[in-house]
Each structure stands twice: as structure tokens, then as C-alpha cells.
Amino acid sequence: MLEETKQLIDSEMTILNEGDVASPQGFVAGGLHVGLRREKNDFGWLYSSVPANCAAVYTQNAFKAAPLQVTEASINLEHKLSAVVINSAIANACTGERGLEDAKQTQNWVASKLHIPEHEIAVASTGLIGEFLPMDKISFGVDNINIYNESQSENFNEAILTTDTNTKHIAVEVEIDNKIVTVGGTCKGSGMIHPNMATMLGFMTTDANVGVDDLNYLLKGSVDDTFNMITVDGDTSTNDMVILLANGESKSTMLTQSHPDWEKFANAVKYVSEYLAKSIARDGEGATKLIKAHVTGAQTKEQNNIIAKTIVGSSLVKTAVHGCDPNFGRIAASIGYGDQTVNPSDINVWLCGHLLVKNGMINEYDELDLKAKMEQDTIDIHAVVGDTEHQSTAYGCDLSYDYVKINALYRT
Structure with missing residues (x-):
């Protein structure tokens, strides 16, 4: 586990600044170089001292990778995991029966090594x-x-x-029933990011005592609002997966949705999930800026989500942001095709605090000041598209010349 320094967020939550998936009690993680990559570590493991309740979501790509198919089948047996093993560099996707057998063989080897049942082992792969x-x-x-x-x-x-430029991890602590409960997480993702549950993999752990049904409910809600609200390039990978493990090693009382501290715990999981999702968006291949789109007022929550994600996913918006060009038309157009039921006269858009679009028309603004603000590394877009209370926030990144270079040379 990394050496951790604590930072108080509020009266209910503390960040472990160097925390990660191994921060909660009872979890150990490690890795080494086995030769799949030229130099860096490329094989890792996560282990729980006791079988942990498990919830997971997977890519909806029809070409679901072999490790995900094997893992999903294993989890569905008892919804418990004791270990996760993962390799980078090779995705083991589009590999047919041999790919499935290789994933199962990995399970078998790990089961023998750690003396645990095969169905308590998840396997994951990412790469080519x-x-x-x-x-x-x-x-x-x-x-x-x-x-x-x-x-x-x-x-x-x-x-x-894989193509990530940095590691992505965090952990937080909350107090529940006079016990410190920790939620930790580690993820990867930089390109092929447009989750719908890129190569995006997220692993979250907690030492809280949570039943499977409540854990599934919590994970799905957190993923819908965080990992499923990011995009880098519009490509949904064959290997996307997010897992949440709860091993109860904090010895806290059983947490359910009726527990008075459920919201405190749920907020901790949501915080970790959002931090990891934003880390992926910020580290998009070739990215220089994080784009944050906050949308309010659509007729339904789903429409609100679609508009927010369409804004940050628009190639024209992304290139305008890269060039620090306050092109209001690109944002307005993305809203219009994101939800064709919006009324243009209801739409107002702010970019880095400047009101660009008022009632569907361009509004006067200080272009020099706005261009200067667009030099910063986080670009805020706020769009009001109606008068309902629905709110959504999506995260993306700019589209740079380096994105083309990285992906044009991916195999070489």
C-alpha cells in the first residue's frame, strides 16, 4: 500500500491522498513485469483475506472479451470474489475458444496458487x-x-x-457506527473510452459489511453517474469492466439502504467512482484539457445525461477547446442533435463563466478574456436547456494532434 496522507473533505469524509484499491482492511495488491510490455509492470493481482461480496458491470460491446465472459460467469455463481488477476498489453479479445480457455486456465493456476475456488477469481485483460x-x-x-x-x-x-500517462487511484474514510470504513479504488483508461455498462477497467474495494443486493444497487447508481458519463473518443471497448468488492473486515455492522449512515457510505463510493472517472477523462490520449459539461433542465434525466455526454463527446467541441476557440455554435449544435426535442429559445450556455448563448442566440462577451480563460486545464461548460430540476455532469477531454499520432502507431 502506498504511504498515505489524510485530507479532510468535510465533517464526514477524509481522503487518503495516496490511497488505492489496497487501502481498505483485508486487501492486498501487487504487480510485476512478466514480459508482455517492454519494461513496465504488466501483470497484477488484488487479493482479499476473506471472500468479498461482489458487484460488477461490464461492457455492452457485442465483442465482449474472453476474460469478461469468464469473470461474469464466475461472479454469477455466488457473487463473491477472493482475488482478481489482470494483465496489460494484450486484451484477449476476439480470440474465440482459445481465449476463453486461456482465461479459464489463468483462473485454474491462481486457484492452485492461492488455494481458493476458481469461481472466486476474476480475470481481466487490457491492451491489443x-x-x-x-x-x-x-x-x-x-x-x-x-x-x-x-x-x-x-x-x-x-x-x-496501457497508453495511460499516469496511475489513477484514491481512497477515502468515513466513520460508521464508531468504526472507520474505507473505500478505495484504482482504474485505468486513456483511449477507447465511451463506457456504457474502454479499454477501461475500474476496481473498487471497501472493508464495509454490505450485502450483494445493496452492493449491486450502489455500484449501478455510481457507475451511471460517473464512469458512464465520461468519453474520450466515442469508442466503447471490448474489455470495459468495473468491480466493487466488500469484505466486511472493518467489522462494522451490516450496511443496508435503511441504515442511518447509508448515504454517508454511498457518498464515499460515489466520490471514489467520480474521482477515478474524471482521472480517465483528464488522461485521454493526447489530452491537454479536461472538459466538464453540466446540464440542467431537460425533460427527463436520461435526456439530460445524453446532452451532457454529447457535448463533451463532440469532436468539434473537443477540437475547439484544444485550440482555445470559443466557438459557441459547436456547443449549441451538439445540444441540438443530442436531444432533438429541446426548444432552442430555452437554451442558455456558459463557457468558462461567460454567457455565450442566451435564449438560443449568441450573446456578447469579451472574447480576449474568454480565450485567456480557455488556456486553463479544466474547461467548464454549463448549459440550461429547460426548466426541470434534472441535472447531469459529463467529463471529456480535448482532441489533440497527439491523439491521432498515438492511435495511428498503436500496433507499432
Whole structure:
């Protein structure tokens, strides 16, 4: 586990600034280099000292990768996991029966190594689609899993990366029934990001005592508002997955939706989920800016979500942001095709605090001041599209020349 410094968010939640998926009690994570990548760690593991209740969401891409198919089938048996193993560099997607057998073989090896049932092991892969896993290297990684070293989670945080430029992790603490409960998370994602549950993988853990049904309810709500509200390039991967594990090792009382501290706990999970999602959007391939679109007033929550995500997903909005060009027409157009039922005369749009669109028409603004504000690394767009109370926030990034370079040369 990384050395942690604490930062009080409010009276109910504390951030562990260097926290991660191994911060909650009873979890250990690690990783090493097995030769799938040239130098960096490329094989990782997460282990719980007791079987943890598990909730998961998966990509809706029809080409769901073999590890996800195997993991989903395993989780559905008892909704419990004791371990997760993951490799980067090769996605094990579009690999047919051999891919499925390789994922199952990995499960079998881990089960023998850790003396746990195969169905309590999740497998995940990320990287190049269409290539088979070199199983001798996976075997080497399994043989070297070390669940007794509690200070190596930074190796896990690195091992799961592909084109990411940095690791992405956080943990928070809340007090429930006089017990400190921790929620931690680590994720990866930089390109092929347009989740709908990129290569996006998210792992969240907690030492709270939470039943499977409540855990599933909590994860789905958190993912819908966070991971499913980001986009980098509009591509939904074959390998997207988010897992939430709860092992109860804090020895807190059972948390249910009727518990007086449920909202406190749910907010902690949501905070971790949102932090990880924003980290992915900010680290989009070639990105230089995070785009945040806050939309209010659509007729339904779903329409509100679609408009927000359409704004940050528009290639024209993304390129305008990259060039610090306050092109109001691109934002207005994205709203219009995001939801064709909106009334243009109801629409008002602010960009970095400047009112650009008033009642569907351009509003006078200080262009020099706005262009200067667009130089900052976070670009705020606020759109009011009607008079309802629905609110949604989506996150994306600018589209730079480097995005084309990275993906044009991905295989080489």
C-alpha cells in the first residue's frame, strides 16, 4: 500500500491522498513485469483475506472479451470474489475458444496458487485486441503472486495501464457506527473510452459489511453517474469492466439502504467512482484539457445525461477547446442533435463563466478574456436547456494532434 496522507473533505469524509484499491482492511495488491510490455509492470493481482461480496458491470460491446465472459460467469455463481488477476498489453479479445480457455486456465493456476475456488477469481485483460496471450508469461506471473507484502500496491496501479500517462487511484474514510470504513479504488483508461455498462477497467474495494443486493444497487447508481458519463473518443471497448468488492473486515455492522449512515457510505463510493472517472477523462490520449459539461433542465434525466455526454463527446467541441476557440455554435449544435426535442429559445450556455448563448442566440462577451480563460486545464461548460430540476455532469477531454499520432502507431 502506498504511504498515505489524510485530507479532510468535510465533517464526514477524509481522503487518503495516496490511497488505492489496497487501502481498505483485508486487501492486498501487487504487480510485476512478466514480459508482455517492454519494461513496465504488466501483470497484477488484488487479493482479499476473506471472500468479498461482489458487484460488477461490464461492457455492452457485442465483442465482449474472453476474460469478461469468464469473470461474469464466475461472479454469477455466488457473487463473491477472493482475488482478481489482470494483465496489460494484450486484451484477449476476439480470440474465440482459445481465449476463453486461456482465461479459464489463468483462473485454474491462481486457484492452485492461492488455494481458493476458481469461481472466486476474476480475470481481466487490457491492451491489443486480436492477439493470444503468451501463457508461459501469464504462468510466470501467477507463480510470483505475493499476498503477504502489503506495500506493493503501486505495482498493481502501474501493471494495469496501457497508453495511460499516469496511475489513477484514491481512497477515502468515513466513520460508521464508531468504526472507520474505507473505500478505495484504482482504474485505468486513456483511449477507447465511451463506457456504457474502454479499454477501461475500474476496481473498487471497501472493508464495509454490505450485502450483494445493496452492493449491486450502489455500484449501478455510481457507475451511471460517473464512469458512464465520461468519453474520450466515442469508442466503447471490448474489455470495459468495473468491480466493487466488500469484505466486511472493518467489522462494522451490516450496511443496508435503511441504515442511518447509508448515504454517508454511498457518498464515499460515489466520490471514489467520480474521482477515478474524471482521472480517465483528464488522461485521454493526447489530452491537454479536461472538459466538464453540466446540464440542467431537460425533460427527463436520461435526456439530460445524453446532452451532457454529447457535448463533451463532440469532436468539434473537443477540437475547439484544444485550440482555445470559443466557438459557441459547436456547443449549441451538439445540444441540438443530442436531444432533438429541446426548444432552442430555452437554451442558455456558459463557457468558462461567460454567457455565450442566451435564449438560443449568441450573446456578447469579451472574447480576449474568454480565450485567456480557455488556456486553463479544466474547461467548464454549463448549459440550461429547460426548466426541470434534472441535472447531469459529463467529463471529456480535448482532441489533440497527439491523439491521432498515438492511435495511428498503436500496433507499432
